[in-house]
Amino acid sequence: MAARAAERAGADFVLALNAGRFRAMGGSSPASILPIRNSNEFVAGFGRTEILPSTKLPVFFGACTFDPQLDIDRWLDRISRWGFSGGTNFPSVIHIDDYRRSLLEKCGLGYAREIELLVKAAKRGLMTIAYTRTQSEARRMVEAGTQAICINFNLNRGVESASDPSISLSELAARTSAVARVAQSVDRNVICLLGGGPITKSRLAWSSIQRPSTRLAKSARGADMLVVYSTGLSRLMGLPTSRIGDSNARTLELAAEIRNVVSSVPVVGGIEAWDPLRLDLDALLDKFWAAGFSGVINYPTISTMGDTWRDRRGRVGLGFEREVELIALARKKNIFSLAYVASPQDAKAMASAGADCIVPHVGATRGGLVGHEDGQSIKEAIRRINEINAAALTVRSDVLSLCHGGAIAEPEDTIEVYRTTACVGFVGASSIERLPIERAVKTAAADFKAVPLPQAH
Numbered sequence: 001m002a003a004r005a006a007e008r009a010g011a012d013f014v015l016a017l018n019a020g021r022f023r024a025m026g027g028s029s030p031a032s033i034l035p036i037r038n039s040n041e042f043v044a045g046f047g048r049t050e051i052l053p054s055t056k057l058p059v060f061f062g063a064c065t066f067d068p069q070l071d072i073d074r075w076l077d078r079i080s081r082w083g084f085s086g087g088t089n090f091p092s093v094i095h096i097d098d099y100r101r102s103l104l105e106k107c108g109l110g111y112a113r114e115i116e117l118l119v120k121a122a123k124r125g126l127m128t129i130a131y132t133r134t135q136s137e138a139r140r141m142v143e144a145g146t147q148a149i150c151i152n153f154n155l156n157r158g159v160e161s162a163s164d165p166s167i168s169l170s171e172l173a174a175r176t177s178a179v180a181r182v183a184q185s186v187d188r189n190v191i192c193l194l195g196g197g198p199i200t201k202s203r204l205a206w207s208s209i210q211r212p213s214t215r216l217a218k219s220a221r222g223a224d225m226l227v228v229y230s231t232g233l234s235r236l237m238g239l240p241t242s243r244i245g246d247s248n249a250r251t252l253e254l255a256a257e258i259r260n261v262v263s264s265v266p267v268v269g270g271i272e273a274w275d276p277l278r279l280d281l282d283a284l285l286d287k288f289w290a291a292g293f294s295g296v297i298n299y300p301t302i303s304t305m306g307d308t309w310r311d312r313r314g315r316v317g318l319g320f321e322r323e324v325e326l327i328a329l330a331r332k333k334n335i336f337s338l339a340y341v342a343s344p345q346d347a348k349a350m351a352s353a354g355a356d357c358i359v360p361h362v363g364a365t366r367g368g369l370v371g372h373e374d375g376q377s378i379k380e381a382i383r384r385i386n387e388i389n390a391a392a393l394t395v396r397s398d399v400l401s402l403c404h405g406g407a408i409a410e411p412e413d414t415i416e417v418y419r420t421t422a423c424v425g426f427v428g429a430s431s432i433e434r435l436p437i438e439r440a441v442k443t444a445a446a447d448f449k450a451v452p453l454p455q456a457h
Contacts, residue, residue, distance in 0.1 A: 010445060010446055010449040011057060011445045011448075011449065012057070012058075012449075013057050013058040013059070013060060013085070013086070014051060014055055014057050014058070014059045014060070015059075015060050015062060015088060015090070015129075016043050016046070016047035016051050016059055016060065016061055016062055016084075017032070017043065017062035017088075017090050017091075018032045018037065018039045018042050018043050018062060018064070018090075018091065019031070019032035019062075019090070019091070021042065021043075021046055025257055025260070025261070026257075026260060026261030030095075032090070032091040032095075033091045033095050033096055038067070039062075039064035039067065039091060040063055040064055040067060040070060040075060043061060043062055043063075044061075044078075044082070047059065047061060047082075047084070048082050048083075052082070052083050052084070054239075058085035058086055058127060059083075059084050059085055059086075060084065060085065060086040060087060060088045060127070060129055061079045061084040061086070061087050061088070062087075062088050062089075062090035062091070063075065063079070063087055063088070063089065063090070063117055064090075064091050065089060065109065065113040065114050065116070065117050066091075066093060066104050066109040066110070066113070068107070068109060072113075072116060072117055072120055073120060076117070076120055076121055076124055076126070077124070079121075079126070080124050080125070080126060084126070085126065085127055086121070086126045086127030086128055086129065087117065087118065087121040087126050087127075087128060087129075088118075088128070088129040088130070088131065088150070089114035089117055089118060089130055089131050090131055092111075092114060092131040092152075093105070093109075093110050093111055093114065094111070094131060094132065094133040094134075094137065094152065095152075095154075111137060111140070114130070114131075115130075115140060115141060115144045118130055118141070118144065118145075118146050119144050119145060122145055122146070122147070127147055127148075128145075128146045128147050128148070129146070129147070129148045129149070129150055129193070130142075130146040130148070130149045130150065131149075131150050131152050132149045132150070132151055132152070132179065132183075133151070133152060133153055133179075134179070135178060135179050135182040138151070138179045138180075138182050138183040139182050139183070139186055141183075142183045142186040142187050142190050143186055146190070147190070147191065148190065148191035148192070148193060149179075149183055149190060149191070149192055149193065150193045150194070150195050151176050151179050151180065151192060151193065151194050151195075152194075152195050153172060153175065172194075176192075176194055179192075180192040223265060224265070224266075224425065225265060225266045225267070225268055225294075225295070226258065226262060226265055226266070226267045226268065227267075227268045227270065227297060227338070227427060227429075228251060228254050228255070228258055228267060228268065228269055228270060228293075229247070229251055229269070229270025229297070229299045229300070230243065230244065230245075230247040230248075230250040230251045230254075230270065230272075230300075231243060231244075231247075231270075231299070231300065231429075232254075232429065232433055233250060233254075235429070235430055235433060235434040240364075241364055241365075241429070241430065243272075243300055246275075246277075247270075247272040247275065247300055248271060248272050248275050248278060248284065251269050251270055251271070251288075252269075252287060252288065252291050255267070255269060255288075255291035255292050255293060256291070256292070259291075259292040266294035266295060266336070267292065267293055267294055267295075268293060268294060268295040268296060268297050268336070268338060269288045269291070269293035269295070269296055269297070270296075270297050270298075270299035270300070271284060271285070271288060271296050271297070271298065271299070271326060272299070272300050273298055273322040273323040273325065273326040274302060274313055274318040274319065274322045274323070276318060281322070281325055281326050281329055282329060284326075285326070285329055285330060285333060285335065289333075289335060294336060295330075295335060295336030295337055295338065295356075296326070296327075296330050296335060296336075296337050296338075297337065297338040297339065297340065297359070298323040298326055298327060298338075298339055298340055298350075299340055301320075301323060301340045301342075301361070302319055302320045302323065303320055303323070303340055303341050303342040303343065303346045303361065304340070304342045304361050304363075320346065320349075323339070323350075324349050324350060324352075324353045325353075327339050327350055327353040327354060327355045328353040328354055330354075331353065331354030331355075336356055337354070337355050337356050337357070338355065338356065338357045338358075338359055338402070338427070339353075339355035339357070339358050339359065340359050340361045340404070341358055341359065341360060341361065341388055341392075342360075342361045342362075342388075343388065344387050344388055344390070344391030345391070346388075347360070347388045347389070347391040347392040348391050348392065348394065348395050350392070351391075351392040351393075351395035351396045351399050352395050352396075355399065356399070356400065357399065357400040357401065357402055358388070358389075358392045358399055358400075358401055358402075359401075359402045359403070359404050359427050360384065360385040360388040360389065360401065360402075360403055360404065360423075361404050361405050362376070362380075362381045362384045362385060362403070362404070362405050362406035362407070362408070363376055363381075363405050363406035363407075364405060364406070364430075365405050365406065365408075365409050365429065365430035365431055365434075365435075366406065366407060366409055368430065368434055368435045368438050369438055376406045376407045377407055378407045378408070378413060378416055378417070380406075380407070381403075381405075381406045381407045381408055381417070382416065382417060382420055382421055384406075385401075385403055385417065385421045385423060386420070386421055386422075388401075389401045389421060389422045389423070393422070400424055400425075401421070401422050401423045401424065402423055402424065402425040402426060402427050403417050403421070403423040403425075403426050403427070404426065404427040404428075404429070405429075408426065408431075409430070409431050409435065410431065410435075414426050
């Protein structure tokens with residue numbers, strides 16, 4: 001999604017870096033230099049499945065060369081075969097403290113190996129961007145033939161911690177000019193970019209991609225609860241809302257990632273009750289509870305999938321009745337539950353099963369780069385919500401109602417819903433994790449792109 005938004009805003013290329021994913025997991029950029037993941041396999045995983053399919057922009061692979069097991073030639077062949085347009089030396093030893101960097105240099109895993117990476121990348125026809133900090137590093141990289149350098153004096157400071165920058169903007173400008181002059185004294189055509197440190201606003205025009213799911217969770221101040229389900233990953237991959245792979249397994253995997261950065265807000269897990277590989281709903285509920293979820297919701301749900309699919313699944317015992325059974329079991333186990341429903345009949349069934357909240361689902365959320373434009377009006381959405389709510393309230397007067405989907409895409413859309421229905425809240429999916437991110441990335445990329453370069457004298 002971020003790649004598509006950056007492309008739409010006019011970005012020139014995309015960087016696939018481990019730091020972006022760590023930030024998305026609620027961590028910070030310094031995690032990129034810690035030995036907590038196989039960095040190259042890590043980047044290959046999300047770069048190939050999420051970034052490359054989502055953009056036509058050139059994508060640069062951030063390769064870690066201080067991995068002692070890395071076979072540079074073999075890895076570059078794979079990067080080229082996968083479809084990456086270029087490579088960059090990230091994470092780099094320039095971000096490591098002097099003592100540890102000296103140890104890596106002595107072992108042959110220092111900056112010279114990063115130069116080797118980019119030289120060999122260029123020989124394979126890959127574009128290259130070199131992370132540099134000092135004038136000496138810039139000279140070495142340009143002499144080796146790199147096409148562009150990214151002058152980077154520090155990893156971005158954390159917004160959450162509001163820590164002071166290690167270098168002021170005035171000092172940054174002076175040091176950057178000095179490094180750029182050295183680089184262009186070797187090759188006047190080398191492209192000089194600037195990134196990191198105190199640069200957090202429109203000062204440059206390049207983008208690194210991250211999956212924002214957990215960062216959103218960490219930043220969702222004021223939310224009453226967080227709802228997690230597998231289709232969120234498809235939206236964050238720049239795709240329309242889609243089930244991808246094993247839904248329950250993916251949601252369970254997300255639990256650890258979300259709970260790592262969220263402690264004060266209940267987290268509700270989406271369960272695919274009609275999963276044919278997990279017929280024991282009692283055991284499945286226990287797994288979700290053990291994973292740290294505070295409640296459950298029936299998602300993906302057959303309630304929204306139309307009569308043909310619903311009938312087919314129902315005939316083999318894997319239909320909407322499984323979702324009703326799931327909610328009933330949650331009630332028996334005293335596990336909080338929400339229930340997506342798309343019809344009055346389904347609302348009655350879920351209210352009878354003991355759902356704490358019903359969520360009238362009035363269609364896929366419209367708007368944005370991959371939203372559904374079905375022409376539904378707020379008036380039509382409200383009509384459907386009122387029908388569903390009325391049905392549920394004939395069964396239980398204590399059931400709460402939350403709205404979701406269709407024409408209800410923006411905060412202002414909920415005003416009339418709250419005024420004319422029994423809904424007391426909103427469940428946001430695309431409205432929380434897709435639309436705001438698309439706008440933010442597009443705006444940021446456009447702002448960076450719009451900064452004029454000084455005229456040559």
